Amino acid sequence: KQEVTQIPAALSVPEGENLVLNCSFTDSAIYNLQWFRQDPGKGLTSLLLIQSSQREQTSGRLNASLDKSSGRSTLYIAASQPGDSATYLCAVYGNEKLTFGTGTRLTIIP
Amino acid sequence: GAVVSQHPSWVICKSGTSVKIECRSLDFQATTMFWYRQFPKQSLMLMATSNEGSKATYEQGVEKDKFLINHASLTLSTLTVTSAHPEDSSFYICSARDLRGGSPLHFGNGTRLTVT
Numbered sequence: 001k002q003e004v005t006q007i008p009a010a011l012s013v014p015e016g017e018n019l020v021l022n023c024s025f026t027d028s029a030i031y032n033l034q035w036f037r038q039d040p041g042k043g044l045t046s047l048l049l050i051q052s053s054q055r056e057q058t059s060g061r062l063n064a065s066l067d068k069s070s071g072r073s074t075l076y077i078a079a080s081q082p083g084d085s086a087t088y089l090c091a092v093y094g095n096e097k098l099t100f101g102t103g104t105r106l107t108i109i110p
Numbered sequence: 111g112a113v114v115s116q117h118p119s120w121v122i123c124k125s126g127t128s129v130k131i132e133c134r135s136l137d138f139q140a141t142t143m144f145w146y147r148q149f150p151k152q153s154l155m156l157m158a159t160s161n162e163g164s165k166a167t168y169e170q171g172v173e174k175d176k177f178l179i180n181h182a183s184l185t186l187s188t189l190t191v192t193s194a195h196p197e198d199s200s201f202y203i204c205s206a207r208d209l210r211g212g213s214p215l216h217f218g219n220g221t222r223l224t225v226t
Contacts, residue, residue, distance in 0.1 A: 043116075043203060043219035089153060098144065098205065098215055100154040 002027045004092055004101035012107040013080060021075040021104045023090035028068050030094035035064050035075050037086040038103075044089070048075070080108045113137055114206050116218025123194055123225055131189045131221045133204030139184035140206035144215070145177075148201040160187045184209060194225045 003026045013019050023033070032051045036044040048057045048064040050073070056065040063076040073090055085108045090101040113136040123129050133143055141162050146154040158168045158179050166179035176198075178190040187206075191198055203220040 041222065044217045046217075093215070096159070097156060099156070100146075103153050
């Protein structure tokens with residue numbers, strides 16, 4: 001059974017800092033990995049999708065990497081802004097299922 | 111881009127009543143839809159996989175008689191919470207996979223269910 005863990009569970013950083021969120025998964029037989037953000041009480045916003053054959057994806061200030069063999073992914077956020085405050089979820093797709101991580105609650109301090 | 115519409119966005123019901131949540135793919139056909147539940151400050155847990163024209167596949171620990179899933183067409187799946195109780199209060203989200211394959215999955219905006 002796939003298990004996805006995110007560390008840290010919560011993170012607070014001052015505005016402007018760069019930060020890294022971590023995601024690890026137990027079964028490396030995945031099709032792709034996605035990073036989402038979720039605002040309180042809201043649905044999911046897809047941020048980045050990395051196919052299993054890729055090593056990273058970039059979108060604006062966001063960069064996600066994937067090391068499938070070690071079962072790890074990171075989400076790098078550059079020059080953080082208060083609007084980045086949200087919960088970030090990683091999810092791996094494999095064996096016909098999408099399994100979500102435990103989430104990291106990010107707070108950017110103005 | 112692909113859009114998944116989930117309705118209602120929130121619902122309050124009395125204990126013992128049933129609630130139906132709809133998930134529609136608006137601009138694509140979906141042979142497979144997934145239903146997730148999210149308790150406060152927790153991650154999303156897969157409840158069941160819904161396949162058009164066949165019975166849903168439920169995850170371990172999810173009561174299929176309580177959470178009825180119907181996927182009668184390529185654009186609509188419904189989740190009915192039967193005889194709802196306060197412990198069923200949660201955030202329910204559906205996602206759909208395009209018939210043409212590929213990724214990513216497309217998500218609805220979720221339904222906040224409160225059972226009083």
